[in-house]
Amino acid sequence: MLAGWTAPSRSGVFAIAYKPDALAKPEQYGVIYVGHSDDLSSVGLPFDHPFAPCWLRRVENKRFALYVCTYEAPGALSAHREQITRELIAVYRPGCNPDQYDQAWKDEWIGEYQTPTTGPLTTDRDPSAGRQG
16 A cells, blocks of 8 residues: 555555455456656655646545555666556557557567566456456
8 A cells, every 4th residue: 555655665566456346256357557766765655746737637536545556676777667667568558658668568579488487478468358347
């Protein structure tokens, strides 16, 4: 939950999310903003971030209806975190991000593979593919 959360003093990528239909699908979240920082504690989380008013409008000012997801990329430079952020924006199309991107992912970048520790991808790259109307 975003309210009451204390951002760590570490670099990382973060996503702000909410539950569009918490009663019908409690495990499903909608991503409304994605960002990154060299220091997550310096970007104004939870509610002093420049885009926090947009997040709050999406949940009708119910602060406890917002969630935060973080990904710390140890050793990642800002350019790497920026690329992760752009890919997440391309996939989820968060409404509070002013910039939107097309997906750059190409199937041939992974293709079929086998290793002793991993198997082939089991999820679709399109997050809406598993949704039922």
